[in-house]
Amino acid sequence: MSATPWRRAAFWVGIAVWALPFAPLFLWPFAGSWLFPAPLPTVWGDRAWSYLLSPGARVGPALLNSLSLASAVSIVAVLLGLPAGRTLALARLRAGGLAYWIFLLPAIVPAQAAAFGLHATFLRLGLADQWLGVALAHLVPVLPYVVITLAGVFANYDVSYEQQAQTLGAGGWMRFRWVTLPLILPGLAVAGLYAFLISWSQVLLTLLIGGGAVTTLPMLLLAFVNSGDHALAAALALVLLGPAFLVLGLATRLARAPGALGPGGRIA
Amino acid sequence: MSSLKVSALALALALSACAPVAPSPAPPTEAGATTGTGDSPPGYAGQAWDDILAEARGQTVDFYMWGGSDVINRWISGPVAEHVFTTYGVTLNLVPVSDAPEFINKVLSEKQAGRTAGSVDLMWVNGENFRTLREGELAYGPWAGFLPNSALVDWSDPSVANDFGYPVDAYESPYGKAQFVMIYDTARVPEPPRTVANLLAWIRANPGRFAYAAPPDFTGSAFVRHVCYHVAGGYEPLLGAFDAQVFAQKVAPCFEQLQALEASLWRAGETYPESRARMQDLFANGEIDFDMAYNPAEASSLIAQGRYPATARTFVFDEGTIANTHYLAIAFNAGDKAGAMVVANALLSPELQLSKADPSGWGDLTVLDPQRLPVEWSDRFAALPRGPATLSDAELSARRLPELQSDWLAAIEAGWIEHVLQK
Numbered sequence: 001m002s003a004t005p006w007r008r009a010a011f012w013v014g015i016a017v018w019a020l021p022f023a024p025l026f027l028w029p030f031a032g033s034w035l036f037p038a039p040l041p042t043v044w045g046d047r048a049w050s051y052l053l054s055p056g057a058r059v060g061p062a063l064l065n066s067l068s069l070a071s072a073v074s075i076v077a078v079l080l081g082l083p084a085g086r087t088l089a090l091a092r093l094r095a096g097g098l099a100y101w102i103f104l105l106p107a108i109v110p111a112q113a114a115a116f117g118l119h120a121t122f123l124r125l126g127l128a129d130q131w132l133g134v135a136l137a138h139l140v141p142v143l144p145y146v147v148i149t150l151a152g153v154f155a156n157y158d159v160s161y162e163q164q165a166q167t168l169g170a171g172g173w174m175r176f177r178w179v180t181l182p183l184i185l186p187g188l189a190v191a192g193l194y195a196f197l198i199s200w201s202q203v204l205l206t207l208l209i210g211g212g213a214v215t216t217l218p219m220l221l222l223a224f225v226n227s228g229d230h231a232l233a234a235a236l237a238l239v240l241l242g243p244a245f246l247v248l249g250l251a252t253r254l255a256r257a258p259g260a261l262g263p264g265g266r267i268a
Numbered sequence: 269m270s271s272l273k274v275s276a277l278a279l280a281l282a283l284s285a286c287a288p289v290a291p292s293p294a295p296p297t298e299a300g301a302t303t304g305t306g307d308s309p310p311g312y313a314g315q316a317w318d319d320i321l322a323e324a325r326g327q328t329v330d331f332y333m334w335g336g337s338d339v340i341n342r343w344i345s346g347p348v349a350e351h352v353f354t355t356y357g358v359t360l361n362l363v364p365v366s367d368a369p370e371f372i373n374k375v376l377s378e379k380q381a382g383r384t385a386g387s388v389d390l391m392w393v394n395g396e397n398f399r400t401l402r403e404g405e406l407a408y409g410p411w412a413g414f415l416p417n418s419a420l421v422d423w424s425d426p427s428v429a430n431d432f433g434y435p436v437d438a439y440e441s442p443y444g445k446a447q448f449v450m451i452y453d454t455a456r457v458p459e460p461p462r463t464v465a466n467l468l469a470w471i472r473a474n475p476g477r478f479a480y481a482a483p484p485d486f487t488g489s490a491f492v493r494h495v496c497y498h499v500a501g502g503y504e505p506l507l508g509a510f511d512a513q514v515f516a517q518k519v520a521p522c523f524e525q526l527q528a529l530e531a532s533l534w535r536a537g538e539t540y541p542e543s544r545a546r547m548q549d550l551f552a553n554g555e556i557d558f559d560m561a562y563n564p565a566e567a568s569s570l571i572a573q574g575r576y577p578a579t580a581r582t583f584v585f586d587e588g589t590i591a592n593t594h595y596l597a598i599a600f601n602a603g604d605k606a607g608a609m610v611v612a613n614a615l616l617s618p619e620l621q622l623s624k625a626d627p628s629g630w631g632d633l634t635v636l637d638p639q640r641l642p643v644e645w646s647d648r649f650a651a652l653p654r655g656p657a658t659l660s661d662a663e664l665s666a667r668r669l670p671e672l673q674s675d676w677l678a679a680i681e682a683g684w685i686e687h688v689l690q691k
Contacts, residue, residue: 033574036553051338056345123381212363227336228545
């Protein structure tokens with residue numbers, strides 16, 4: 001390596017400029033008192049954590065709701081998005097462009113616009129205030145990203161691999177398990193990651209459809225951000241960050257499969 | 269249905285028979301009262317308070333409230349939930365929201381969808397939100413007068429009987445009192461200006477050191493009303509129903525004053541802090557020299573949390589500051605009305621009102637009338653320690669100004685946006 005010292009210094013300055021704004025996020029949760037112009041908290045304390053760990057803070061149930069919602073929504077979205085993405089990319093539909101835009105629509109229309117109608121419908125169907133209703137509502141903003149990501153994957157996909165396997169006598173499941181899945185796994189992981197993160201950070205739909213009966217982490221976070229309690233907001237943000245990073249790590253691992261297709265392709 | 273009720277009553281009686289004797293000096297109203305002072309609430313004709321207690325046992329009350337304060341959340345889900353569970357067998361479930369319209373919209377959509385056993389039981393509201401509930405027929409009632417502990421409230425006090433000028437009519441039960449205070453830091457401003465006129469002069473003499481949150485922020489809007497009271501020569505002309513003529517004559521000059529003041533405000537009034545939270549930040553970080561709050565004990569609580577400097581103090585204007593009451597309402601379709609009433613009654617009990625007023629916790633002013641309390645309780649309220657920045661009850665109550673009706677509030681907020689913000 002021929003990295004000159006000043007180059008290395010520039011690298012670390014760049015890292016610092018990028019990372020410094022995040023430093024308060026890791027300091028605030030442990031700050032007892034942090035008033036301007038002190039560069040660091042003047043008093044350290046555990047007020048935020050002792051509250052978050054108390055049963056009254058309901059962080060446990062909220063974490064469970066957030067995790068179960070995001071996981072279920074990702075799995076269902078990928079299962080639904082897989083055939084949709086494949087068809088959009090490979091089936092040469094007569095109205096392919098139109099279908100593509102229809103799939104994209106929920107991502108373009110502001111969620112607020114759709115949310116109130118959705119709520120009224122879900123109330124009539126008895127889905128409001130239910131975990132199931134919230135999960136279904138999350139699918140609305142999640143699906144477009146999953147479908148488009150997977151359509152991108154299939155755009156670079158060569159069906160002749162499957163045909164080859166078929167010639168060699170492989171059945172439908174075997175073809176999917178040993179040919180299709182390894183090829184698209186990285187794209188699948190990225191689509192799942194999008195789905196997880198979008199559901200994980202959803203506030204408006206959860207609030208409206210769940211009506212407070214289904215409490216998730218971002219809802220707790222919002223209440224403290226609005227009230228300006230930095231210590232609690234930062235502590236909750238850290239709690240929120242953990243699982244998101246775990247899923248990100250998992251997805252990047254899966255996306256590194258050799259010889260497979262990434263999500264970067266364009267549909268024809 | 270009725271046999272179920274009877275067996276529930278029998279169970280409740282059996283349970284209360286083996287319940288241990290309450291240790292602390294229980295208020296007489298909780299111990300033996302069988303009926304409240306008012307008529308039976310709708311749906312409970314001919315029933316006594318004991319019947320409501322019996323029905324409430326085993327219910328889960330979903331309490332929708334602003335959840336942005338760990339101190340308040342802790343108090344509700346800790347001591348209050350414990351008290352109502354062990355005493356009445358009612359499970360209290362706190363549902364935190366970031367703004368009251370969230371649950372009001374929820375009740376509204378439940379009404380539109382014709383849902384009968386609704387999910388919202390108890391709601392923490394006042395002012396505009398209560399009016400919305402009443403005018404949309406979203407509030408259950410009248411029920412508040414039926415609570416045994418409502419006898420401890422002075423209903424002849426107009427600031428209790430009217431919620432921002434809107435008659436309460438027993439559709440909500442008082443919960444706590446608030447009074448506007450100004451917050452300052454003695455290390456920066458040793459002698460604060462104690463009248464609105466002097467404050468305005470101070471702002472002009474110290475450009476860039478003062479800000480107020482842009483209405484419709486609750487606190488910023490209250491500050492604007494104080495200036496308007498001052499410019500109108502007192503609140504009296506603005507009381508009663510909205511009058512466009514009086515508004516044009518008395519309030520319009522107030523906007524001119526505030527417009528002229530802009531150049532001396534923080535960032536020369538080009539922008540206003542958008543919320544109370546932002547105001548707290550600016551004050552704590554020394555960018556502005558005054559903050560304001562609706563809870564007179566809030567500054568003390570923020571000092572205790574390390575969020576405000578220990579030298580922060582509060583004052584009220586010599587001409588007085590606006591005071592109001594906050595309340596508990598029950599949704600028209602609440603699934604657990606009896607449980608909600610039992611919780612509201614418990615929150616009105618001397619024990620919980622005292623624990624709520626404790627400055628080491630929430631420090632919210634009580635709605636109970638000391639004259640109506642047994643002496644041992646009024647003594648305990650009087651003996652409450654005060655935070656370092658909290659004014660005495662006497663000083664606060666001697667300087668209380670009434671709130672205006674919501675129509676006035678809305679007109680002043682709209683007028684401020686048109687004549688001050690957009691100019």
